[in-house]
Amino acid sequence: MENNLLPDENSNNELLPTKLYKRRWYILMVFVYYAFVNGIQMTEYSSITDVVSKYYKVSHFMVNWTSLLYMILYPVLMIPASYIIEKKGLRVASLFGCFGTTIGTLIKLFSIGPNRFWVVMLGQFCTASSLVFIMCLPPKIAAVWFKPSEISMACSLGTLGPSLGNAFGYLLTVSIVNASDDIGQNLSILCWVLAILIIPVSVTVFCYFPEKPPLPPSISQSKYRRDAHKQKKISLFKSSNFPLGFFIHLLAYATNIGVFSTVIILLSEFVNAYFQNAVEDAGKMGFCMMAFGLFGSVAFGFYLDKTHKYKESCIFIYLVATVSIMLLTVALEKRSLICAYIICSIFGVCINPYIPVGFEFGIELTYPSDESTVAGLLFAASQFMSVIMAVSVAHINVYYGSFYALTTLSVVLTVGTLIQTCVPNDLRRQRIFKMERHQVLFRK
Template sequence: MDIIKPTTEDNCKTYKIRWLILILFVLYSASNSLQWIQYSIIANVIVKFFDVSSVAVDWTSMIFMILYIPFVFPASMILDKFGLRKTVLLGTIGTTIGTWIKVASIRPDLFWVSFLGQSVVALSQVCILSVPARLAAAWFGPTQVSSACSIGVFGNQLGIALGFLIPPWVVSDGTTDEVTSGLYKLFIGTAIFSSAITICTFLLFKDTPPTPPSMAEVLKKTESDTSFKASLIALGSNRNFILLILGYGINVGIFYAISTLLNQIILNYYPGNAVDAGQIGVLIVLAGMVGSVVCGVVLDKTRKYKETTLAVYILSLIAMVLFTFTLNSGIIIVYVTSAFLGFFMTGLLPVGFELASELTYPEPEGTSAGLLNAVVQVFGIVLTSGYSIIFNKLNDLWANGIMCSFLVVGCVLIALISSDLRRQAAHNKKFIDIQTPP
């Protein structure tokens, strides 16, 4: 029996294989993102083993943001021109190559090889972050597209959570031989996992279904092709989209800053509680994973894209205020407020993707998502650096207060977005005259 089996009898069909496609992407995304924090979470061990500075270790995570900015545009063009399958294969092959390079770097004088492998993995990330919205639109119907997008984003968060948890378990501080053994286990395990995902993707991942899942996709297929440059120009002149990417960039950039400096923030109030700092980081990610899925379901149920985005943004601001003023209230309270912060800040990820798709339809989702993520990386670098300077020169209260002020600005930007959603109009279109050229 053919694995592609339609589950509806309507003109726009969905197929059972869509869930396999989505699961493969989630695992592929996780195999990449789990390596983002792989060195930094055991920085003390890496500094000692490779005899490098902590700044060098910080760069193993910063390189993900740095490389994304210039390469997101060619990656978006590849997604638009060559489709999902080729883009995903390119990313998963690159991730696998990078992981095996790191396996060959486990020697005290080969940090540069390890950094090279990490850079290859980071470069492969550009073939991931723009995919969830495109995959959801290509394979899932109107009532599931937001949930599918949120699950796609969930893969990235799953990988980050694993990146926080696994390295400290496998690699502990000790003799050179003990650290070497631990790093071998960590890197080889990651490489085998990534290789298995690559093989499965090559054999099972498909580009698009035989029949579009929604009227919006039907309309897109019947419209004339537009160049990548034309899409960029259209997006750049879209007022609502510009407001969204600025507001979205502020929110997610602040989340990156808090995550990166969480260890320093917690130890400032609770010296010696490094383990709690790590566990709070995991809790933030896990709460964010739940938030991503919940927000996706809410979008599917309500179709209130701008309203949901604004509500989540306001709740993110409230969570940031609570986090700021309860840091000295006891470690248990910090756990609770951190989970609240992660739930809403990360919950904004799929909501932002979906609102971008609605505001920019019929422009390719890969292009809009790529621009969205590029701005996020810029804000992430700027806000992380700014937070670090303010934190060290003044204190965390000043740093968090300024971040809260930025979130207020972000709320205003989102509120200024018009509610005129182009894709929703296509979803509601009852009749369409499709003419096939002779």
């Protein structure tokens, strides 16, 4: 536990002492839990496209919109959400994220019936709208509650919630709902399971989810609190804080997550194109992809806290993801189900960690801009790209086949790898942290 006191160089005011609180893990885990429930619902219907299409008598493309809605709403709501997070802080943003998820989940309890697909979309609209308050928060929680040497790990753990939810969504959905039983009854069970999962955490967030710890965890946060009354906001869009390097990284990030989201949405259709009655296998492959990705996120979090090799990690992730999609195409063409499982797992290990690694690299490039604003901008760009890619690749899949759809994703990842190599390795935040550590040692 740190407890340092450092006077400011340019002011007579002393900084607050710094202290780490054990409750930081409670804050992080509560956030991860409700983000997890939200993440389940992104893949809730798209993981069983054929079944949902049959029950509600809608096209596969309409079912895909239950996931695409998440990607479309994020860029639209990112600016107001970032404003709320900056002005009102973590507690208000957490209430928006958690209660929005709860409302959407409860709405879908009334979606059972072949003519009630509109109720499904209304519920998805609420849960998708709340995602914008969820994805902006991991870097903010890490900065406000954790010390500098834990920030990358905390951010990685924070992003596990939606990813773990996506993974569990594949497994939970195919376990409960299948084409051979009473689809309506099984969908009802699925909706009630989600409602039971979200209600307790909503009560928890309402009762206790503090804005910030009594004392800051780092000197940077101590300075931020001391100067907060001056209302001198650091704009991300000033030329000094929005360098060309960040713009290049933004493009690379959007491309990578665009491919990732497209695979999540269309995996069931890819697998079903090569294997008959493979709805359950597609769901399990999706689970493997996301679940193994969680291990990758944790591993990269530890690695980055020790080495701070953000650019190198991004390039490595890109290269392995590109090769994985190429190998997945070969495995499906060869009708090798086991190889498809293995390659999906490898793809998840290597591409899922790009979400927190890319967040952290973007924050390094734009420091000291607000973490939630940077994360929001990165994710908004990625969601915009996800919609374009998912719709485009879905049409390629329909008109030309899965081989050409997967080949398109391989080409896009190759281009993205080249873009990522052009990002300058400008670690602004690490330079400041290093300077602060030297100041503390000098004072002692």
